[in-house]
Amino acid sequence: MAPHPSGARAVQVTHETEQPFPGASDDEVTCVASAPPSPTRVRGYCAEAEGGNCRGAARKLRARRGGRSRPKSELALSKQRRSRRKKANDRERNRMHNLNSALDALRGVLPTFPDDAKLTKIETLRFAHNYIWALTQTLRIADHSLYGLEPPAPACEELGSPDGSLYSPVSQAGSLSPATSLEECPGLLAPVSPACLRPGALAFSDFL
DNA sequence: TAGGCCATCTGGTCCT
DNA sequence: AGGACCAGATGGCCTA
Numbered sequence: 001m002a003p004h005p006s007g008a009r010a011v012q013v014t015h016e017t018e019q020p021f022p023g024a025s026d027d028e029v030t031c032v033a034s035a036p037p038s039p040t041r042v043r044g045y046c047a048e049a050e051g052g053n054c055r056g057a058a059r060k061l062r063a064r065r066g067g068r069s070r071p072k073s074e075l076a077l078s079k080q081r082r083s084r085r086k087k088a089n090d091r092e093r094n095r096m097h098n099l100n101s102a103l104d105a106l107r108g109v110l111p112t113f114p115d116d117a118k119l120t121k122i123e124t125l126r127f128a129h130n131y132i133w134a135l136t137q138t139l140r141i142a143d144h145s146l147y148g149l150e151p152p153a154p155a156c157e158e159l160g161s162p163d164g165s166l167y168s169p170v171s172q173a174g175s176l177s178p179a180t181s182l183e184e185c186p187g188l189l190a191p192v193s194p195a196c197l198r199p200g201a202l203a204f205s206d207f208l
Numbered sequence: 209t210a211g212g213c214c215a216t217c218t219g220g221t222c223c224t
Numbered sequence: 225a226g227g228a229c230c231a232g233a234t235g236g237c238c239t240a
Contacts, residue, residue, distance in 0.1 A: 084216085084225095085218075085219095088217095088227085089216075093217090096215075100215095121213080
């Protein structure tokens with residue numbers, strides 16, 4: 001499903017002015033070191049923090065409170081927090097825009113038909129992964145035929161994706177249809193001419 | 209209307 | 225101290 005084929009999107013209204021910091025209060029400073037991470041968040045979580053023994057936690061706490069610098073008024077602190085948050089939001093937005101630009105560039109080099117709906121992010125990544133894998137297999141086979149060697153009876157891990165299956169590993173886990181195996185895709189099994197690899201020669205549905 | 213996709217905000221963590 | 229990165233939450237848009 002491609003919900004935004006046109007790519008048109010209404011500009012969202014930022015919440016910055018209406019609700020600058022829901023839940024943001026000075027309490028946030030006091031619970032920084034002890035707040036447990038979400039289940040999926042593992043990186044950097046200091047287990048000792050809960051017992052109060054986390055090395056550096058106190059230092060960080062002090063740093064967040066402003067260290068030895070002159071204490072600021074609540075108003076100034078609030079202003080500073082707001083300003084920092086706003087800047088962080090801008091950076092984050094910019095970062096995501098860069099990420100999307102890179103994703104668009106990736107879409108641009110993937111073979112799709114002009115009237116294909118725009119690939120979603122996850123589709124783009126899976127397609128790229130499968131496409132690279134297919135090209136790698138193609139080159140390998142082309143190498144063998146070029147030097148007059150019989151293509152070796154492919155071991156399972158050779159014919160299939162790196163995990164030994166016939167399907168692309170990403171597709172396996174995902175909801176999209178599995179990638180075609182080389183056997184199902186004779187065009188990829190035969191020694192290919194460069195023309196066969198030109199963008200557009202293969203539809204993305206061959207790789208998803 | 210439900211579900212998928214997306215942009216944005218947010219707070220936590222790590223790094224310089 | 226501040227920036228980068230990450231993941232969760234939220235709300236809007238779109239399609240089946």
